[in-house]
Amino acid sequence: MRKMIRVTLLLILLLSITTGCWNRQELNQLSFVMALGIDKHDNQIELSAQVANVGEIGMGSSSERGTSVTNFHVVSPTLYEALRKMTSHAPRELYLSHLRMLVISEELAREGVRDVLDFFMRNEQMRPDYFVAIAKDVQAKEILSTLTPTEKIPANKLYSSLKTSQNLWAPTIAVHVDEFVANLVALGKEPVLTGLKSNGELAVLRKDNKLKMTDAPVGLVFTQLGVFRGDRLVGWLNEQESKGYNYISGNVKSTVGDVLLPDGGEASIHILRTKSKVTAAMKEGKPVFTVKLQVEGDIGEVEGSIDLTKSESIYLLEQVMEKKLKEGLQVAVSKAQKLEADIFGFGEILHRSDPGSWKQMKSDWPSYFVKSEVIVQVDAKLRRTGKVSSSFIEELKKKTKE
Structure with missing residues (x-):
């Protein structure tokens, strides 16, 4: 009897060890998506993904080093298809659990965001701790293509800037995707999202050598709040x-x-x-x-x-x-x-x-x-x-x- 108990306990212990990593994925097999941008493209959507170049992030400053992120763009009828299609461009499987920012174009927001949000709420890989913003007067892909002088990964800069601005500057608010959806479906309440725009010519900061200037010639700023009625953007607060x-x-x-x-x-x-x-x-x-x-x-x-x-x-x-x-x-x-x-x-x-x-x-x-x-x-x-x-x-x- 004692022998049977020992064997049973040993089997339970072995099972708890061997089942813990059934879905393990190696880091060198993944592309970490830090930000996603969604624009309208005719009757389809254009998905942009800002992917971290892990090998570049830990490197010191060098005139020969590459940028710390790479952007991929695909056009497709649905987000789900666009993400799968993007694997033909990216060298590794896209991994969404580290997403920091979701940027939706103003044009798409005015037509309605429910289909877009349905994808993000269903995706089991994504955590709901990323912020959502509206690209104001500019395309979402242009926002993602802009490098930042103080942070190697632009998505991290946008995330921390919005979080800090919410605490220190009254006109802005940081909204997680689950908060936005909760306000979207609530009776007697409509949601808002902070706008994101450039304060100059976006093309200036796409070249990494511009980041060596002491005064950044252009940047991205959070500005004003977008007002929704239902799932559609209907206007802006100054x-x-x-x-x-x-x-x-x-x-x-x-x-x-x-x-x-x-x-x-x-x-x-x-x-x-x-x-x-x-x-x-x-x-x-x-x-x-x-x-x-x-x-x-x-x-x-x-x-x-x-x-x-x-x-x-x-x-x-x-x-x-x-x-x-x-x-x-x-x-x-x-x-x-x-x-x-x-x-x-x-x-x-x-x-x-x-x-x-x-x-x-x-x-x-x-x-x-x-x-x-x-x-x-x-x-x-x-x-x-x-x-x-x-x-x-x-x-x-x-x-x-x-």
């Missing part, structure tokens, strides 16, 4: 409207805002903390939403004669700050209503607070959203003025007048 959206949605972690002073000067405020709350109610058969925004910040820079040692000066700055923030939130709501896209999820909030009213409105929510009243309340507090309470600039002005 910088102020994008900020307003992120404030209402509670996405702002830290950012900087400028306010005009009564004397014509200007102050820069470092926003440190924000808290947003939206409530819903019905008034005479019409939805009414109240947005309450609390903001805390420090004074980062002052160009003017305001005396920050006086409490009334701080109060004045807070009032000016509240007014500007309120305007930003209001224009964001107005733009969303103009596009008939409830990107704030007001419908979801109404559903939770008044299920009966939502049941009557959900089938035609966009038209109710457009007619909804939105009340904005902002409470801004300034905590610190920096190391100095008054700027030396005023003393310098007095000196030059004497």
Whole structure:
């Protein structure tokens, strides 16, 4: 009996060891896809893949070395077929688990992205931790063909830039593919995606020797938010409207805002903390939403004669700050209503607070959203003025007048 138990335990141990690598793939047999770009090409799609050249990544700087990535492009009726077709161009099997960025062209986004996203959600090889962005005023393949001066793999640069920008700059937001799809299918909410564009002539940075310049002649920047209604891109929020959206949605972690002073000067405020709350109610058969925004910040820079040692000066700055923030939130709501896209999820909030009213409105929510009243309340507090309470600039002005 003991012998049988030992044999059984030994077999179990052997099975646990031998089955762990049945689907093992050697690194030298794989091409790691870091970014994918999707464009329209007549009635088909053009798929672009940015593949890491593993042998080049670890090499030191050299005028003879190649680029750290290679791009492949194929045209096909479907994404699934395009990916298989691309294996005739790539030297190894394409491996998608390390994907960092998915860039969709504006043209394709305006026609609808559901078929594209269906492929990405079904693919078992892909992890949902990559970001999605819209190529604004440029093709997605052009974005992938642009080298970056501070990162060997452009896709990694785009990923880290968007992640950092989301935390430090209010107009942008980093959206994973599963988050986008969740908002896409949610009742009472529409999704947004950050736009990606060039700030110059893209062809300039395609040659690796340009990366040796201290001032990069061109680059890729995340800018504005694309608004979707259903699976179609219907418009863009400008910088102020994008900020307003992120404030209402509670996405702002830290950012900087400028306010005009009564004397014509200007102050820069470092926003440190924000808290947003939206409530819903019905008034005479019409939805009414109240947005309450609390903001805390420090004074980062002052160009003017305001005396920050006086409490009334701080109060004045807070009032000016509240007014500007309120305007930003209001224009964001107005733009969303103009596009008939409830990107704030007001419908979801109404559903939770008044299920009966939502049941009557959900089938035609966009038209109710457009007619909804939105009340904005902002409470801004300034905590610190920096190391100095008054700027030396005023003393310098007095000196030059004497």
